Amino acid sequence: MPKWITQVGCPYCGSSCDDIECLVSDDGKKILETRNACVIGNEIFHHVSSPDRPKRPRMRQPDGSMKEVTYDEAVDYTAKALIKAKKPLIYGFGSTNCEGMSAVARVAERAGAVLDNCASICHGPSFLAIFDNGYPSCTLGEVKNRADVVLFWGCNPMHAHPRHTSRYSIFPRGFFTTKGQMQRTIISIDPRETDTAKLADYHFMLNQGHDYELFDAFRTVLRGHDIPAEVAGCKREMILEAAEKMKNARFVMIFFGMGCTHTDGRNHNVDIAISLTRDLNTHTKASIMAMRGHYNIAGPGQVWSWQFGFPYCIDLSKGTRAHMNPGETSSVDLAMRDEVDCFVNVGTDAGAHWPIAAIKHVKKHPVITVDPNICMASEIADLHVPVRVVGVEEPGVVYRMDNVPIQFKKVIDGPEGVPSDEEFFDKVYTRMCELTQTEPIWVHVKEHAKASSSLEH
Amino acid sequence: MAEILIKNGFVIDPSRKINGDVMDVAIKDDKIVEKVGSGAKVIDAKGKVVMAGAVDVHAHVAGPKVNAGRLMRPEDKLFKSPDAQEHYRMEMGFSIPSTFKTGYDYARMGYAFVMEAAMPPLHSPHVHEEIHDTPIIDEAALPVFANNWFVMEYLKNNEIDNAAAYVAWIIAATKGYGIKLVNPGGTAAWAWGLNCLGINDPVPFYDITPAEIITGLIKTNEYLGLPHSVHIHQNSLGDPGNYTVTLDSLKLAEGVKARNKFGRDSVMHSTHIQFHSYGGDSWANFESKAKEVMEYVNTQKNITVDLGCVTLDETTTMTADGPFEHHLNNLNHLKWANVDVELETAAGVVPYVYDKNIKVCGIQWAIGLELGLYAKDPMRTFITTDHPNAGPFIRYPRIIKWLMSQKAREATLDTFKYKDKVIDATNIHGMDRELTLYEVAQMTRTGPAKALGLSHMYGGLSAGLDANVGVFDLNVKNMPSDPEMIEKALLRASWFIKSGQIVVKDGEITGHGNKRTVWVNAKVKANPQVTRDINEKFLKNYTVGIGNYPVWDALAPNPLVIDIDAEA
Structure with missing residues (x-):
């Protein structure tokens, strides 16, 4: 009988899901079916049995x-x-x-x-910012259990981290977030209307490469100063409204991706994102996390x-x-x-x-x-x-x-x-x-x- | 491994009340024995001190926050790393050294055992990955419990048996050693950006107070009969005037008796007490309350403490006391890392410079040493720097120098910019007590081994104990008049034998030893409610599967497991 192996780790994206289930053939050599994995993860589990796979140097x-x-x-x-x-x-x-x-x-x-x-070619600029400014962060369970305002800055988990939003950041019902998505305000900051942006309550479609200015506007507002009518292509009113949401949140979470590290400003974008997180901690609780790519x-x-x-x-x-x-x-x-x-x-x-x-x-x-x-x-x-x-x-x-x-187990020989x-x-x-x-x-x-x-x- | 005979040294072994007698120490394989054959390798220790391998009761040497510090501080490596020794791994870093440097440096100072002081259970595989990459020294790790959802829930309802079943499960699952408390309730409050500064401040949402958490975990510890007592970092660390909170929480141990089979008498270990012995109500009138705190500790036989001495270095602070690190960051405005850990704990990391030109740093330095000098029972007072919080562990010999020499203390005091203000706020100036090497051996070897319930392995030189023996170039009958020589001798052992292998000769590493991971496996009877609670929380609130949570055996490749049957 083929048997199901549960709580398998998925070797795909940085979400490192560990709830995959694999149906393994009698001889323990082939994965017949998977449950819970996203389309890409699923493909990885099946790909190992591909006849084209090289087996010798x-x-x-x-x-x-x-x-x-x-x-x-x-x-x-x-x-x-x-x-x-x-x-x-x-x-x-x-x-x-x-x-x-x-x-x-x-x-x-x-x-x-x-x-x-x-x-080196991905979140390297984030490291530079961390060397300068630190990294006030948390584990993803804190986001699931507590976060009520979640920012996605220059990242699109709906495509890059397919189960991130359902396991950790938008949809899950956590201990203090029993209403799941209903209880969370989602803010997307992206020059494109990504599938994550489509899910958001606020989408700041900023001018590409102007991330630093928008971060700076948020910090300025949070410190009680005024900003121009438009910053980085975004309207003042919308910035004020979102800043107010953050300030009054119980737990603000900022996720950032390649849209910060590989656009104009690079490490400086991440640096000011960290500073924004530090500022927010004088009002409420806030954390920041890099959307790391691989598992x-x-x-x-x-x-x-x-x-x-x-x-x-x-x-x-x-x-x-x-x-x-x-x-x-x-x-x-x-x-x-x-x-x-x-x-x-x-x-x-x-x-x-x-x-x-x-x-x-x-x-x-x-x-x-x-x-x-x-x-x-x-x-x-x-x-x-x-x-x-x-x-x-x-x-x-x-x-x-x-x-x-996370201790990833072996599924097949x-x-x-x-x-x-x-x-x-x-x-x-x-x-x-x-x-x-x-x-x-x-x-x-x-x-x-x-x-x-x-x-x- | 074979036979070694360390001949004619001045042996200091407080476990047998031996103070500088000229004796031989015999080693066969990995144990100390009564005598060895004529073929044994002879080490001539004439004119030198022979002591057991030292035991560090509290240091942050492995795990997520230590590594967050390493990662975020490249400057801790720059111009501060020695050249690699040939045939050994590179040694990088100063206040937060690489795992290799950690193992080598401890061995050079003759340390056999180090307790990693705070392990977030969720991150325990990380802690063990670092431990098995740390050569030579034996290590164990204390999982943190005082802000854990399960623990707070059980203790709120006074369910000690459930708390014990949960704690036993976590200790086994994480391959941990005992019960660590860090800012009880305060770190849980930090998850909402809050804190608990007094022991009666209610923890937000949980309807429990720090005092109840402390009392409950002491009961849990003795219910299980763990080798070590609870190990507590109290509320309100680092705040002016916090000594009253410290005394309040120490008093919670009054009347509690130790229940264990390991020869441990204490029921509470109060760690880095220097950070908790502050008077005044602001940085302006900040002052030492070392006397008040230590006078209380002296009267309470069931409390042990470690000092947490400030070493006046640039270092990296790191603690599971998340709100404290945020507070500290608001004082010094350097970089700040934080990690809140779901359901369990939090941690923060902030670089810090203990500057001789800052009054408060001078006072902190004095408080750490005063505590050591006011201590009446060196068997209950241990030398630490809360590495790396008050300074890196390689400064232990410097602390010992200060404790052993008034001349050295006064010389350091003379270098302070605000010497007079430091003198006004402390008692250090003119304190003429100078600790003996025998007392130092109690504070670094026999005492901590006993408090950890490890006297059957470490802390002495009796036959049957582990063959951990250090030889230091100090003549106890004719101690050097220059205190610097004390530091120099203790920083680099002439010989260090760890588990029967010579790992240091003339201060240089000569082998990688045979390091072990020590952990406790406490058995309690099956508790269906706790099992159900654990399963439910993993299903609903954790983001890691319960099946992937317990640390694999392969991550602690050379284990030394202490089995306990709590029901027996």
């Missing part, structure tokens, strides 16, 4: 074609490429678990690499902060200390300056997301993609290493957009012989140590972990 041949190689060869190639490179860049991590991130961090430290994650893109920010003290753009090439300076040590900037002589893409698709010019630069040197799927990064790579899909075939800790750790990110990079680490005739550092923590995980999973 492929290496680029002199004639440009790709040829299957063994995992041992892939490990050896990766280890040698990292050792040879003066400044390798290891980038990605939106879609893997923290165990994998930790394993890669060890490799990066040994290789003297630059370690960076997708935040575990908050993960590298956490793992590397406790290992190196920085969430992203970590230059380990000095060997003695980690160094972070976005602009100098951020992936795209490094690539554009042609400073990188080996590129490892893990659990993301730099091929699709980066500027073509940056990809052209890294392509001059060895490019390795470690990802379960065929993607643009895998197709331009010199080596593509498929791995198990976290959350489906591989358990692990992931950090939701609110930095809550991965394809035979295909390693996890963690296993692959642990082998790369061991191989690097063999090749350089150095001792691996602190190995028995791994041995303990393996011993107890064999009991657990």
